[in-house]
Amino acid sequence: MTIEIGTLVKVIGIPPDVAAHDDSLGTRRAFEAAQGRVFPVIDMHGKLLLLDVGEVFGKTPYNEETGRLGMFDLPICAEPIWIEPEFVELVQT
Secondary structure: OOOOOOOEEEEOOOOHHHHOOOOOOOHHHHHHHHOOOEEEEEEEEOOEEEEEOHHHHOOOOOOHHHOEEHHHOEEOOOOEEEEOHHHEEEOOO
């Protein structure tokens, strides 16, 4: 099974650069809250996967009605994280 948009993945690790990062923007907090949880892949860019971890913080996660952001054509997510595939595992459905 390959990872593609819509694939369910479980966050199994936090990238070292995120773990060591100053958390003034809440990036590390979002990754820590996502660890061990399952999310659908919302988008992909190169080898990076976009996950919306908003539900962890009580926010409504991305859905098709949420839409996309103008010229960048990126999904509008409540709490987006971009993560490398080595920090997730595929969830069998």
